[in-house]
Amino acid sequence: MASNDLLDILSPDSIAIVGASNNPAKRGYRSVRKLLDDGYAGAIYPINPKEREICGVRCLPELGSLPGPVDLALVCTPAATVASVIAECAAKGVRSAVVLAGGFAEAGDEGRQLQDAVLAAAHAGGVRIIGPNTSGMFNTHKACNLVGFSDLRKGSIGLLSQSGNMALSLVTEAQANGHVGLSTYVGVGNEADIRFDEYLDYFATDPDTSVVIAYIEGLKDGRRFLSALRRFSREKPVVIYKSGRTSAGHISAKSHTGALAGEYSVSEGVLRQAGAILAHRSDEILPMAEALSLLPPLRSRRLAILADGGGHATIAADALSERGLALAPLSEETRRRLADVLPQAASVANPVDVAGGTDADPLVFAACAEILLQDPMVDGLLISGLYGGYAARFSQELLAAEIDATNVIGEMPRRFGKPVVVHSLYSALQADQRPLPLLEMRQAGIPVHSSLETAVRCMQALADYGEMGSVFAALPPNRTGHGRVFERVCAGCRAEGRRVVLEHEGRASLQDSGLDLGPALLAVDEREAEEAFHHLGAQSVAMKIISRDILHKTEAGGVKLNVVDVTSARSGFLEIVANAKAAVTNPNITGVLVTPMAAEGGVEVIVGVVRDAAYGPVMMFGLGGVLVEVLRDVVFRALPITRNDAFTMLDEIKAQAVLDGVRGGAPVDRDALADFMVSISDFVEAFPEIDELDLNPILAYHDGLAVLDVRILLTASSTARSVEKQGIEA
The missing domain is CATH 3.30.1490.20 (ATP-grasp fold, A domain)
Structure with a gap:
């Protein structure tokens, strides 16, 4: 679907409100009122046979009374009426609709039947639908607010959410922030028609959107979403919060891989693989999106810290390390230049502690920031401490110099192409009490946070997005050449009515595949x-x-x-x-x-594949052996995987020290493991009959690997079900 096909529904020039009302408590009233109050420039057509006018706008008795085609219908009527309303939209040439009502598929079988009827009417008439069971949508750049949120600020952050309350939370947080603006919001609802992936394709070409936030509870078509996410994240960043982190997901006792493939553990791996920046806390979603919308991505994970106190410098260094970021080694020239402007007590190693050297002249802070960003080993700067509050802390006579320093620092991301994020303890004050330099810093496009951890999290997001180029540098080629042994094995299994591929059959099949x-x-x-x-x-x-x-x-x-x-x-x-x-x-x-018997030594690892209900075949890698389900140190990626995917999987398990060799042991052969994982990916991609595959344990040595056990299960078939009941779980 071309993204322009959603223009009518997400950027409409005319709107019919079906079920418009003069009752201020109803959406049919509030929607008309909000469009008028916000200055919506398009045509508004309230539809209600019992009213003559609503909010001073003439009311029409039915959709058929419209003077001509209309871009969008906002349907505010009960669930039982929606199918007929959609049919009327089609008859009048209204090609898109936002369906607010609940009581559809989310409410049980009867609701599902209603939803099927709505979808049938939409398909028959060529009408695209947001929802049903949606909070609505808004487009701030069109002054089109069909949700009813107040005081929306125009901006470049798009928002997709399966929760109306979560959307309200983010909008409220943006209002409290005072500087974050949103572009278009969609409450995706039940995704009966338009899916998450289609919205991403729209946002990819929307000039008013530079970053997208997506709150996801579940996906109708995970594979299509991953494809859209790969396309989108090559051009723009997307921050995803995936709920259900503690869900056990689809547990299977047939294999270790199936048992460990919980919903979130799979989602985390495959969404990151496709380019998502993942948020793990609700209070970091908006700050991460804001940083990505304002600042250039990090070219590397090397940062400098500029602090006005040893405590904040140390805490910042710890936080960076915990988030996989690194303190850049400063050149001798950089350290010499810092020493020239700072007192002798200052630390000119990274992190830099000015040790009171800026108390009397905040412009020294700007000088230090410039020196650090000029160092070729420094790709970003984190400022931490009481910056912005020097006038409040010491003397109001410092205010002018602090504002001058702020203006200089505010230009640095553009001058050097490197991000700057500020942590200031004064940012914790109420908005009307925050010092002027912090407000100026925000106006200059520099994120300012009261939480040092949030500031570091923003830097991590910028580093993650900066690495996206390497993630997509080499997409998996379409590899062929698999032998026919497994085809014969599958035919034998079907003839015997069994899903279990016997180990000698699985070994022969993998050998035949190289x-x-x-x-x-x-x-x-x-x-x-x-x-x-x-x-x-x-x-x-x-x-x-x-x-x-x-x-x-x-x-x-x-x-x-x-x-x-x-x-x-x-x-x-x-x-x-x-x-x-x-x-x-x-x-x-x-x-x-x-x-x-395999040679002694080696590290026990597991490589497995399971078909996830949302994302299709996914590969698991982690520490293996009999304790694999106890340790649960595993990561996932969607198939097909690249060699880069395989290496990132090896890098992400917690027990890195085990792979690198313990007590003088040699590190495992990561190249051999990566090549092996890619070959398994190719094998499973070539044979969609495979439902689960477990290779556990694999002994990883310093010069190769040995597979000790092979377990393959085929997808269910009508001839296998009776046999499975007799003993497949034995």
Whole structure:
């Protein structure tokens, strides 16, 4: 859909209010009143057969009485009437509508039927719909306010929200801030027609919008949204707050990956992968969006801190480190120049503490800021302390100099192409009590915050967006060349009515697709177990049960390790089969897989894929082994992944020290892991029949890796359901 198709609904030149009213308590009145009060320049047509005029505007009895086509209908009538209203819109040439009423799909089966009827009428008549169950929309640059919010400030931040209260919270916060302006807001409602991804495409071409905030509870089509997000974030930043962080999501007991694929953990990975700047607290959403709208992105994560006290300097340094930002090493020239303007007690290392050197002359602060931003190793500046309050703290005679310093600093982001963010303890005062220099700083386009952590969070957002170029530098190519072994395996599974791909089948399929998993032999009796031991020529082997009815082999006693001779291989086979029969009633046993024991050492990791209900196939990486679901140190990305995606996954798990080697151990081979993950992504992309894939554990060494277990499940089919009930969870 072309973004211009939403112009009529988000930037209308004429509006019909269906269900207009003279009752001030009703939306049909407040909408007309608000359009008039705000100076909306377009035509307004109240529709109500019982009224002659509303707010001095002539009222029409029905949509059919309109003098001609109208861009947008605001539908204020009850849910049961909406389908017929949409049909009337279509008949009169009204091509878009905002449907306020609730009581649709969110209210149960009866409401879903009403929504289906509305959608059918819309599709039949070519009418696009916001909602239903929406708080409405506004466009400040058109003075088109169909929500009723007061005192909206024009600006460049677009807003999409599935919560009317969340939108009101952000609008109220912007009003309290006094400097943040919004462009267009949409309460997306039930997304019966227009979806999140379409709104993003609209905002991408909207000249009045430079940044978008999206509050998301759930997505109708996650894959399409990710595609739109990738397109959008190449041009403009988007700040997303995804609710449901503590939700268990879609839990599956079939694999570790499925069990760990909670809704938020998946969303966090795939949204960041697609270019979103993620907010984790509601009070950081607007500050992050404001910083992104005002300032250039960071070219790197190297920052300088300029503080007027050791306490704030230390706290700021800690906060930067915790957010993955770095203190830039200052050149000798920079340190010399700082020492020339500051007292001897000052710290001219980074963080810079002026140690009272600005108390008598705030212009020294501007001089220090300029020196720091001229250093090529410094890509951004965080000012922290009592800046803006020197006149209030020491003497009103400093006010003129402090304002002069503010004006100089206010020009620096444009002069140097580097962001500046200010933390000032005086910003915590009520708006009418804040010192004039802080107001001047805000007018100059420099974000000012009372919370040092919020200021640092804004810098992190600027760093994250600055790195987007590398994220999209190499999109995954369309790779082919996968063998046909897995096609035959899938055909066999369908013929037998099973979802479980047996491990020897999975190993053969991955080997055929170019992955080296090492030798593995299937023994169907104790004699073949002896022969397998001889053939492999290993000092010791591992043996495990192969059965469509047993996924969790260890729990069923189906695994023996460190088998060192043929006698143990024979007895091991018999013991494994006996344990399997004791654990599961009448199991279908294919045999026992015999593989060489992996080399000692290595770090246990997991690579898995699961099909998420919203985002489709997603890959998981993290620390593996038997404790994977306890540690939960995992990250996710949507398929297909690039090599860059794989490296960022390795970088994001908490246990970096484990991958880097502990107690003198060698670091894991990240290149081998990344290449392996990309190959698994290719494999799953080539075969949509795969529902879940678990490779756990994988032993990651300093010079390669070894896959110890392969588990693949196919998507459900009608022929498999009866079989699954009998033992797939055993």
